[in-house]
Amino acid sequence: MMMNNQSLIDEIQRVSEEVVELFQKKQRGYTHYELNNQQCVLLxxxxxxxxxxxxELADEMKISKSAVSQLLLKLENEGFVIRKKYKNDKRSVTVELDEKGKIYKEEMKEFEKEILKKYYDGFTVTELDNMLELIKKSRDILL
Known part of the structure; x- marks a missing residue:
């Protein structure tokens, strides 16, 4: 049975969301830290x-500044992030990874290597080439 254009778009969207959900689930299971989605996004x-x-974090995450403050407080208390004052403007702060955050970063690098190898090993070279062309076309349409 041939799907119409809207049905195909809906199915692509559904499957894409499913892939993202599976990826996030595997990612959360890979690290030994108990982090919620917003904490993972911030890190x-x-x-x-x-x-x-x-x-900047509030803008990127599309949440309120007070929500970011609450996230930062918890992550700072647990050693994931550190707030530093700007040298030129003592009222402004920047947020960086602290020790646990740096360990989390290394764990995520390992996870990405492992999951991407598993993911891409499931495709032939021709399929990967076709995928690359479709992704490039998607990018070009959005430009």
Whole structure:
């Protein structure tokens, strides 16, 4: 049975969400830390950017500054992040990974290597080539 355009789009969206959900579930199971989704997102942003202000974190996460403050307080108390004052402006702070955060970063690097190898080993070279072309086309459409 041939699906119509909207049905295909809906199915792609559903399966994509399922893949993301499976990836996140495996990711949470990989680390020995008990972190919720928002904590993982915040730490991931710091892994990618090295340091961000609480305002930048709130903007990136699309949550309130007070919600970020609560997240930071818990993560700071547990040794995942540290707040540092800017040298030029003592009222402003930047947030960086602390010791546990750096360990978490290394665990996530290992997880990514392991899961991506498993993921991509499930495809032939031709399938990977086709996937790359489709991803590039998706990117170009959004530009």
């Amino acid at each position: 991931s942003l710091l892994i990618i950017n090295n340091s961000l202000s609480p305002i």
